[in-house]
Amino acid sequence: MEKQMKAAAPPNPDNFTSTGQNETSITLQWNEVNDNDVRSSGVNITAVTAPPNPDNFTSTGQDETSITLQWYEVNDNVSFILQYDDTEINITAPDGDGGVTHTVSSLTAATKYTFTLFSVFEDVRSSGVSITAVTAPPNTRSFRSTGQNETSITLQWNEVNDNISFILQYDDTEINITYSKHSGVNITAVNAPPNTDNFTSMGQNETSITLQWNEVNYNITLILQHNDTDINITAPDGDGGVTHTVSSLTAATKYTFTLFSVFEDVRSSGVNISAVTAPPNPDNFTSTGQNETSITLQWNEVNDNVSFILH
Structure with a gap:
């Protein structure tokens, strides 16, 4: 009777290693042994998946x-x-x-x-x-004023490098500047114009107020501001006073007006006045009775802030 021989276990695979990974997988590699289907004792390795990238870098x-x-x-x-x-x-x-x-x-x-x-x-x-x-660029060097006249100031500074432009800021104005030469940069900036003189209210009715001021010079335009409204006003030819009537106002109302002189889009600091529109006439003004020495008059009240003068 022939004795049946039990097959020997194959050797473990050689070079069992992890060759790569990402966040959700691990790649393993080893050398092939042979075509036998009988299990070896096994070899172990430890491998990790890659961590996720950080968010909001x-x-x-x-x-x-x-x-x-x-x-x-x-x-x-x-x-x-x-x-x-x-x-x-x-x-x-x-x-x-x-x-x-x-x-x-x-x-x-x-x-x-x-x-x-x-x-x-x-x-x-x-x-x-x-x-x-x-990184931020360095500040310019040798920033200085090189001249001025009544209406302009000339500024100069050294360039930083070929990739740098400039922003010049004064008052509430910003000017973007590029340059085309390597020996420095020159620009001309204007002074703010003077405020107007003698800004006053010279009359009103129930829906309008008339304002007056002295002209500054021929090159100056004006902006009249009240509430959230800007009104552009061109000064008339010749010297003297400028008159402007603001209409479509509300009766018995106090308004604050600010007047700016404007030269080359640069505003003066502005001057302010307050003025009021006239109240409406009282309604139903009537005589309700009299005797030998008196007359009784009656009318409707306008509002709490209005008093009366009887002529």
């Missing part, structure tokens, strides 16, 4: 030499690697949920940087998220 501020970055924490077991140029910075997430803030310093002014942020778990990186941010 943004630049929240900058100055000439630093950029501040912010993102949301992934979880307590995940740290971060911030990469820019040829530099890698290891960052440990703070305790607790919420945003992570990191300021990258010792940067160059007026320079664009690309930052890539990786989440890291057990030395495995996420795929990474990238943003671009710039």
Whole structure:
């Protein structure tokens, strides 16, 4: 009687390793043994999936030499690697949920940087998220006034570099400036015009108020402001007073008027006056009785702020 021999177990596969992963999968690799279907004793390895990328990776501020970055924490077991140029910075997430803030310093002014942020778990990186941010340019040098006349001021400063434009701010005005030469920049700015003289109310009725003021000069226009309304007024030719009637007003109402002189879109500081419209006449003014020495008169009240004069 022949004795049946039991098949020997095959050897375990060689080089069983993890060769890669992403957030939801792990790739494994090993060497093939042979075509036998009998199980070996088995070999074990440990592998991890990649962590998710951080959310809301943004630049929240900058100055000439630093950029501040912010993102949301992934979880307590995940740290971060911030990469820019040829530099890698290891960052440990703070305790607790919420945003992570990191300021990258010792940067160059007026320079664009690309930052890539990786989440890291057990030395495995996420795929990474990238943003671009710039440092602030340096201030201009030698900013000075080089001349002026009655209506203009000339300013000069040294350029910063070829990629820098400028914003000149004065009063409530901003001027965007680009340049085309390398020896500095010149611009001409205008002074604010003087306020008008003798701004007064010279008459009114129930629905209008007439205003008057002295003209400044031929190049000055005017803006009359009341409530939320701006009225553009062109000064007449010749010297002297300017008269303007504001109509469609409400009877028995106090108005504040502000008058600006305007030159090249630059306003003066403005002058203010208050004036009132006339009240309406009382209704139903009648005689209701008399005797030898008196007459009784009657009328309807207008409103609480109106008194009366009887002639």
